[in-house]
Amino acid sequence: MILSMEQVSIRSGEKKIIDNVPFSIDKGEWFALVGQSGSGKSILSRAIGQLLPKNFQVEGKILLNEEDLCSLSPKQMRTIRGQTLSYIFQDYQGTFTPFRTIGQHLEEYQKVHGNLDTRQRKIKSIEALHSVGLDEAFYSSYPFQLSGGQLQRASIAIALLLSPDLLIADEITTALDSVSGHRILELLAKKQKEIGCTILFITHDWRHVRRYADRIAIMKDGVIVESGGKHRILDHPKHAYTKQLIHATPILGKGLLSGLQEVGKE
Ligand SMILES: Nc1ncnc2c1ncn2[C@@H]1O[C@H](COP(=O)(O)OP(=O)(O)OP(=O)(O)O)[C@@H](O)[C@H]1O
Numbered sequence: 456m457i458l459s460m461e462q463v464s465i466r467s468g469e470k471k472i473i474d475n476v477p478f479s480i481d482k483g484e485w486f487a488l489v490g491q492s493g494s495g496k497s498i499l500s501r502a503i504g505q506l507l508p509k510n511f512q513v514e515g516k517i518l519l520n521e522e523d524l525c526s527l528s529p530k531q532m533r534t535i536r537g538q539t540l541s542y543i544f545q546d547y548q549g550t551f552t553p554f555r556t557i558g559q560h561l562e563e564y565q566k567v568h569g570n571l572d573t574r575q576r577k578i579k580s581i582e583a584l585h586s587v588g589l590d591e592a593f594y595s596s597y598p599f600q601l602s603g604g605q606l607q608r609a610s611i612a613i614a615l616l617l618s619p620d621l622l623i624a625d626e627i628t629t630a631l632d633s634v635s636g637h638r639i640l641e642l643l644a645k646k647q648k649e650i651g652c653t654i655l656f657i658t659h660d661w662r663h664v665r666r667y668a669d670r671i672a673i674m675k676d677g678v679i680v681e682s683g684g685k686h687r688i689l690d691h692p693k694h695a696y697t698k699q700l701i702h703a704t705p706i707l708g709k710g711l712l713s714g715l716q717e718v719g720k721e
Pocket of ligand 1: 467472492493497498499
């Protein structure tokens, strides 16, 4: 198991946003966290990296590789973010500082994590760009010179630069057209195979859940109402809310909603 949440509750002042959430993610799996807007998916995922604003209080345990992240200092967390845990967000524009080139972003990330050799940093940055299908010319480009899909590729290059154990992808295709979104997820799936990292994938889109997820948790009003394997959740949902969500966005195509074969049937 790579990530485990034990009775995690999150408040902002008097408001309880997350209520007693338990879940665990196994090493190497693609774990989808699904739920309608405002259910608390982003707040929960940001709590993992201690990225919540100061007015939020987190209770419970968040164990990454058996280490309780809630007990770590901001300095210790900075080391973990990037090296062990990294994020890709829906708002890819926000990942980049407008007046710095893509290459400078890639280099800064390495510098912060102790790679002090200028030449090595440049070689690694260019390799990272190639690995997400961007050629060397993008090294000197500014963020505004890239399309949304290209920028999201660059965010993946940055997020995977130090081969993290856990990558949190928070609605990373929402701001892209469907073809670019599809390409980004294919790229992520390919990179996951290469690096062997675990993915916590936050989404509204059942097509993506069906195609990529191994296991799924369903969130409603700050509570996980149901979780399980893809086949179990998509083809045999138990909770009324899960059924409602699945039926609200039917998946086109023949056979089971999970895309798998029912056991015992040809
Ligand atoms: N900075 C904040 N301060 C106080 N409350 C917040 C803050 N950000 C989000 N919330 C509240 O926390 C709850 C959960 O929000 P969150 O963004 O986690 O939902 P979500 O499931 O990720 O939604 P979406 O799919 O639209 O991104 C909502 O009620 C929201 O209003």
